[in-house]
Amino acid sequence: MTDQRRFPMARLELPRWLDEVLPDEETLFALDEDRMALVVELSRQNLERGTGGPFAAAVFERENGRLLAPGVNLVEPAHCSVAHAEMVALMVAQQMVGSFDLSLGDLPEFDLFASTEPCAMCFGAVPWSGIRRLVCGARKADAEAVGFDEGAKPEDWVGSLETRGIEVRRDVLRGPAAQVLRAYRDAGRTVYNPSRAISV
């Protein structure tokens, strides 16, 4: 089947180095701090290997700490402004389980870990995904200090997730997570920013 389609497919593929860097599939990440340490390490590797922005995320089984799906920012290499780390992790996780809904009855409960607090888009994506808990490293203020615009979230974004049955925990390894953001800036890499439209 090589018939020509008028519009291209959008495809997001994790960088190959992830397969080498990740511990084997049996590894269990017991504590929130263990899970976040992996995510922060992926954000650092994504920076160092030049495969995208300094952001990573992952979906874990809450109970036993098994990694279901990692994600890294792929905006530049994939030519896709949607390809933030959280979005990539959620999309890959849903491919792994074969459903758009990670809260389906026979599945274990899943947590989303994000090296930096979600931007407005990723915040909005969380309730649709079936994730039951969100754990964040660096804060919006840390991303903005480096020059990223995280967009307009509702004032009480944490409360609005909790109202939808999604727990939120913040500031897990915030320091190390924020350090990766600063390293990205110090390396002189692209800080893409939608408010550039204003200064044009």
Next chain:
Amino acid sequence: MTDQRRFPMARLELPRWLDEVLPDEETLFALDEDRMALVVELSRQNLERGTGGPFAAAVFERENGRLLAPGVNLVEPAHCSVAHAEMVALMVAQQMVGSFDLSLGDLPEFDLFASTEPCAMCFGAVPWSGIRRLVCGARKADAEAVGFDEGAKPEDWVGSLETRGIEVRRDVLRGPAAQVLRAYRDAGRTVYNPSRAISV
């Protein structure tokens, strides 16, 4: 190259019927109403052909009204909660131009048309995309009347886009757009809804 990867790729491919239904590539859609009429028709076809939720979107060149990329909701068939119509249209548009930024200097200005006002996720995605104008059909209230939860947007979401240099126009063919939402409900199709987590 058939080497095994540990994690699957996330891929979003437009349904084949789009190639048949769309007018040829030279067609220009002069008015906002012409552009929205196409988008509403795509939302109706997506419902009738059973290829996803009752939502469509498209990216047009603002000046001459050429269609750059269509999008339809693919959440269920693609196993992907991210695959709202607006997200699909933006992702395909970015593949068409080969950049994550639709506002690059040598590109024409692009508008995003959405058959229903964007949900919290799609709202958050707009500023990252390089789109310079957003035109909406049905309102959030129309989607909620049918049972969809559109998520938590900032109170002044229109103003927060305008602050970022993105114009917003609403209520273009709102009636016909809302009618497709009601037809979806009346057909007894899945109204997926993140607040289901509360009532479980």
